Structures are given as structure tokens and as C-alpha cells.
Amino acid sequence: MMRVLVLANFGMGLFNFRKELLEELIRQGHEVYVSLPNDEYVPKLKELGCKYVETRVDRRGTNPINDMKLLYHYIKLIKSTIPDVVLTYTIKPNIYGGIACGITKTPYLTNVTGLGTAIENSGLIQKITLRLYRMGLRNSSCVFFQNEYNRSFFVENNIAKGKTRLIPGSGVNLEHHNFKDYPTNDKNIRFLFIGRIMKAKGIEELFQAAKKIKGIYPNVEFHLVGGSEEDYTKQLAELEQTGIIKYHGHQSDVHSFIKVSHGTILPSYHEGTANVLLETAATGRPILASKVPGCIETFNPEITGLGFEARSVPSLVEAIRNFIKLPYPQKKLMGIKGRKKMEEEYDRKIVINAYLQEIGKFTNEEI
Incomplete structure (x- = not known):
């Protein structure tokens, strides 16, 4: 039996995208500790059989004192x-968890879930x-990477000097996000955005595009699902009052929204691999996404989705209009082919097996 410590920055991501790995480790008899801030997903992680350690992680803060406290906490936690092995996810656990593992001489595996705004913006x-x-x-x-662009960036800048592996994001649970028949008609098209309400997700471009599209196609609906990471409260309220969008806030079950939509829009500036696009395609819905690493890999242009330039309202509007104009059978076929792509390339079992192979090396056998 091994003891596995997982360092993460919030429960939603750990539970929704890594639950199956945790379940498999526990099923094999390993002891799994999870370290992250306390939130509504902690009880769910405990129900899986994980042992919880509360850890304060200021995800977007730049206070060096808080970061040093986090490093010290990780060192104490590991001691x-x-x-036997530590798994780290997202920037701060990757950095300070990695340093703590180096100090304590503890083996660890890193998952770079994306470059993040701190790296994307020069300065x-x-x-x-x-x-x-x-x-x-x-x-x-x-070091696991979720797209080749991120891996190349880290290798070329001498950040990752050891072994690296490319995995298909977090993969997608094909049973949970099962295929659903396409809506019976497209007279009232429902577009869906799932993600944190923040600038880097392209939310400002989506707001502007929605206004333009509603002016041309008043029956089109824009549904937004996700917690507000930045202060867009006033804009969300105004756009909802004027009928431009329908904002549903944070939702634990996004599958119920995907299955009644005609397609998902993600105008993100950068991604590791966009989980919402994997879940969308797995359900049999077309993708409309910005042509950036982490998004472009998830769809085949004109076959399972449409791409557009990031940070460009005209390009986003054009992609939406082009999708609206597609014949109904073509929209439906896009969804069917998207599901097939997920089955062939993005099954979450691929990611689980990659982790089990690497973890198994610490016991001299694959687990």
C-alpha cells in the first residue's frame, strides 16, 4: 500500500476532473490525502475515501508572505x-508543493493544467x-502537460528539464457525459458558455458578440453557467435584464445544461485543455472555440466545431453567424462526430493509466 498526497487549489476541479483517479487509487488499497481549501466539494472527496487536510491557497494573490506560509505548510504536511508520492495540480501547488517535495526529498508528479495569466502576460x-x-x-x-504548446514552452525555456508526458487534458468521463440526442429543431438556438466569469475566458468579447447577434437573430439564446471570478455583477445584471443573456451562476451539474443546448461557446485566451469543450463534445454538441492551444485540439474545424480568433469580437460574431446558418442535419452531425473524437482521443481512462504507470514506478511495478 502506498500513501499518496494530492495538492490542489480548489475542490471543484479535483472532484469533477480527477475523481476517477482518486477512486482507482483508493480501490487499489492506497491511502489518499487531499490538501486544498475548504469548500462544498470537500465532503464529496471525503465520501470517496480521501483524508482531508485543510490548506489555504490564495489562488490569484501575489502576496509573498502568504506564499511563504503556503510553502511552510506544505513542508510540515509532507513531514x-x-x-510515498505527491501529486500536484495548478500553479501554486506545482511551485510551492514542488519546492517542499525537493526540500523533504519526496517523489512527486506535476500536472501543468495551463500557463495561466501570470505566465501569458509578459512583465x-x-x-x-x-x-x-x-x-x-x-x-x-x-511533468504532465495538457497540450504540446505548453510543453514546448516549458522545455524551450528550461523550466521542465526532466521527463515530460503529454496527456489529453483531464480526459472526459464518457459514462457521465453520455451522448444525448440533438435538440429536435434549431429554430430557437441555445448557445452555452460554461466557465469562470473573467476576462481571460473571453467574457467581454462574448458580451459584445451576444448583443450583436441578438440584434440580428432575436430568437437566439445565450446561457452562461459559472461563478463570477471577477466583478462583472453589474454587466451580468444589465445584460440579463435586457434579455441578451441568461445567467445561471455556478452549477454543480453542467451536463443538464449541455444536453439542452445546440452548442458551446468558449472565447478563452488560453487553456491547458478546456474540460467544458470535452464535456460538450462527449454529449454530442458542437464546439465554437477560440483558436488557442488547449481549445484547438478539442475539435476538428468544420467537422466537429468552428474556430475563431481570440480577443476578436468580429471573428466571434462571424463564427456564431456561420453556425446559425448551418443546416440542421450538419449541426447534428457535428455533435455525433465530436462524440466519436472524444471516444478515440479523450477518454479519461487514458489519463488515469498514465498516472498509474508513473506512480507504479515508485513501487517498482505498475499499479
Whole structure:
């Protein structure tokens, strides 16, 4: 039996996208600890059989004192739990968890879920983040990347110098996000956005595009699902009052929204691999997404979805209009072919097996 410690920054991502890996480790008799801030997903993680350690992670903060407290917490946690291997996800756990593992000489596996705004935007914060990342990944047994662009960036900038593996994002649970028949008609098209309400997700471009499209096609609906990461409260309220959008806030069950939609729009500036697009395609719905790494890999242009330029309202509007104009059978076929792509390339079992292979090396056998 192994003791596995998982470092993450919030429960939703860990439960929704890595639950099956945790379940498999527990099923095989391993002891699994999860370290993350307390939220509504912690009871669900405990129900799986995970042992929970509360950890404060200021996901978007840049206070060095708080970050040093996090590093010290990780060192103490590793010394007290004595894990056989540590799994880290997202920037701060990757950096400070990685440094803590180096100090305590504990094996660890890193998952780069995306570059993040701190790296995407050049400047002092980027330089500091890259330097810290070099320290965090220095002793990693294997660094998982979710798209080739991110891996190339880390390798070419001498951030990841050891073993790396490319995995299909977090994969998608094909049983949970099962195929659903396409809506019976497209006279009133329902577009769906799922994601945090924040600038980097392209929310401002989506707001503007929705206004333009509603002016041309008043029967088209724009449904937004996701918690507000930045202060768009006033804009969301105004757009909802004027009938431009329908905002549903954070929802634990996005599948129920996907299955009644005609397609998902994601105008994101950057992604590791966009889980919402995998879930959309798995359900049999077309994708409309920005042509950036982490999105472009999830669909085949004109076959399972349509692409557009990031940060460009005209390009987004054009893609939406082109989709609306497609014959109904073509929209439906896009969804069918998207499901097939997920089955062939993005099954979550691929990701689980990659982790089990790497974790198994610490016991001299694959688990």
C-alpha cells in the first residue's frame, strides 16, 4: 500500500476532473490525502475515501508572505504525512508543493493544467513566476502537460528539464457525459458558455458578440453557467435584464445544461485543455472555440466545431453567424462526430493509466 498526497487549489476541479483517479487509487488499497481549501466539494472527496487536510491557497494573490506560509505548510504536511508520492495540480501547488517535495526529498508528479495569466502576460510577474516554476519542477519525477504548446514552452525555456508526458487534458468521463440526442429543431438556438466569469475566458468579447447577434437573430439564446471570478455583477445584471443573456451562476451539474443546448461557446485566451469543450463534445454538441492551444485540439474545424480568433469580437460574431446558418442535419452531425473524437482521443481512462504507470514506478511495478 502506498500513501499518496494530492495538492490542489480548489475542490471543484479535483472532484469533477480527477475523481476517477482518486477512486482507482483508493480501490487499489492506497491511502489518499487531499490538501486544498475548504469548500462544498470537500465532503464529496471525503465520501470517496480521501483524508482531508485543510490548506489555504490564495489562488490569484501575489502576496509573498502568504506564499511563504503556503510553502511552510506544505513542508510540515509532507513531514507529518510522509507520503510515498505527491501529486500536484495548478500553479501554486506545482511551485510551492514542488519546492517542499525537493526540500523533504519526496517523489512527486506535476500536472501543468495551463500557463495561466501570470505566465501569458509578459512583465515582472511572469519573470518571477517562471523562476519559481523552475524551482518547483526541478526534482519532479514527471511533468504532465495538457497540450504540446505548453510543453514546448516549458522545455524551450528550461523550466521542465526532466521527463515530460503529454496527456489529453483531464480526459472526459464518457459514462457521465453520455451522448444525448440533438435538440429536435434549431429554430430557437441555445448557445452555452460554461466557465469562470473573467476576462481571460473571453467574457467581454462574448458580451459584445451576444448583443450583436441578438440584434440580428432575436430568437437566439445565450446561457452562461459559472461563478463570477471577477466583478462583472453589474454587466451580468444589465445584460440579463435586457434579455441578451441568461445567467445561471455556478452549477454543480453542467451536463443538464449541455444536453439542452445546440452548442458551446468558449472565447478563452488560453487553456491547458478546456474540460467544458470535452464535456460538450462527449454529449454530442458542437464546439465554437477560440483558436488557442488547449481549445484547438478539442475539435476538428468544420467537422466537429468552428474556430475563431481570440480577443476578436468580429471573428466571434462571424463564427456564431456561420453556425446559425448551418443546416440542421450538419449541426447534428457535428455533435455525433465530436462524440466519436472524444471516444478515440479523450477518454479519461487514458489519463488515469498514465498516472498509474508513473506512480507504479515508485513501487517498482505498475499499479
